[in-house]
Amino acid sequence: MEQKEAVTVLGLGAMGTALARALLAAGHPVTVWNRTPARADALVADGARPAPDPASAVAASALTIVCLLDDDAVRAVLDGVDLAGATLVNLTSGTPEHARATAAWLSDRGAEVLAGTIMVPTPLVGPEEGLVLYSGPATVHDRHRTTLAALGRTDHLGDDPGRAALFDLGMLDVFFAGLASFLHAAAVVGRDGVPAAEFVRYAEEVVAILPATFRGLAEDVDAGTHPGEEDNLVMDATALGHIVATSRARGVDPALPELVHRLARRAIDRGHGADGFSRVVDEIRSPRPRDAAAAPADAGAR
Ligand SMILES: NC(=O)c1ccc[n+]([C@@H]2O[C@H](COP(=O)([O-])OP(=O)(O)OC[C@H]3O[C@@H](n4cnc5c(N)ncnc54)[C@H](OP(=O)(O)O)[C@@H]3O)[C@@H](O)[C@H]2O)c1
Incomplete structure (x- = not known):
């Protein structure tokens, strides 16, 4: 043997x-x-x-x-x-x-x-x-x-030798953001009496489209181009504003969607409103103190 x-x-x-x-x-x-x-x-x-x-x-x-x-x-x-x-x-x-x-x-x-x-x-x-x-x-x-x-x-x-840890933390970055956003959504729908167990299968619908979406984002990030034909940042920021407003109206901490909303608004304010969501990577790459230009969260339709 x-x-x-x-x-x-x-x-x-x-x-x-x-x-x-x-x-x-x-x-x-x-x-x-x-x-x-x-x-x-x-x-x-x-x-x-x-x-x-x-x-x-x-x-x-x-x-x-x-x-x-x-x-x-x-x-x-x-x-x-x-x-x-x-x-x-x-x-x-x-x-x-x-x-x-x-x-x-x-x-x-x-x-x-x-x-x-x-x-x-x-x-x-x-x-x-x-x-x-x-x-x-x-x-x-x-x-x-x-x-x-x-x-x-x-x-x-x-x-x-640092590469495995780099990938590990990148994967955990995606993991924890996913967990936190699900918990946030569960808190919001929960305030209107919807049990998390009833909502979860709709969250799963979103998760199912993420792999193809991630691959598209990866292509844009590597190419440095951010086509906005299918959806653009102005439309995305509008939806994000609605999430923030809905959280606030229910007394749920809006910090998570507010962060994403602020990043999208920053890109719009720099003239990229017609670009796709992948443009936000430039804002993430250049951290700035919370800027006054961020839209008021309850403005919703901005
Ligand atoms: N658990 C998971 O699901 C998981 C998944 C992926 C990666 N990891 C990673 O795997 C590693 C170990 O995790 P674990 O879950 O096995 O943790 P754990 O159950 O808390 O065990 C920690 C181990 O480290 C030892 N230890 C801690 N401080 C020490 C010290 N100063 N001197 C000597 N021994 C010391 C402990 O010894 P004693 O028994 O004497 O306390 C024990 O053997 C971590 O880096 C973790 O991030 C864990």
Whole structure:
């Protein structure tokens, strides 16, 4: 039988435990370490080997996966550990700047480092539904690709160790804006006695058109052209004004639609009213203090 690569997992929080489980399920010998040792007990019962300290854990396998709370925890755990010859895959989330600085810090201590971000919640970690984005040396990704596939699909995004975090945060940007706007809409319709559960399938109708809409926006953003034949900013700002007015009238915080309304108004005030919505990217790229030019939110029809 094929001998699977030995892997160490440092950090057995919710995600580290899911990673270790997926590796055990794929037949890898797995060594584990966690600051609070009791969190390793269930994994050890299922065949993982406990290491007494981070140094022994790293020494036990050619590949070490690090999944801790944050960048500070990574440094706290690995400070003073001899990493010469070790290969580390750091799946601790952070900013691109964190990822670059931590990769450099680990490299300075002798390790080869791949940075990654896990794009699924713990129940989806695994070869079927998992997705992990990686950046850093392609050689490290390619050498361990088969092992990493036990955690999910692997996308390698380039040599810059900050790139995976950059994409992660971009995806989270879209995710949280979507969640917040749904909650805002639920609060507005709720004030008129509509349960969120009744409204949600209409929200889903909007979500269904977003993929094609995003692709169109992406083309415009990259081309730097913002055709407004199908819809234009004056019309968009009118609709946004109606959302703000409806929120205000119901005593719901209008800050979310107000922000988008203000961005659209700014672009209009700079002479882009006939452009499509993608023109707003220029306003986002050039943040300005809240400008007085923003339309009064209850003006509605502006
Ligand atoms: N959970 C998810 O759904 C999910 C999804 C995608 C990405 N992630 C990312 O995965 C990483 C781990 O998340 P998690 O859900 O496993 O978090 P968690 O359940 O809160 O676990 C945190 C882990 O970090 C350890 N830790 C924290 N501070 C430490 C320190 N100063 N020294 C040593 N160990 C320290 C904890 O050890 P103790 O057990 O001793 O406290 C524990 O192992 C995070 O970067 C998170 O953003 C998580």
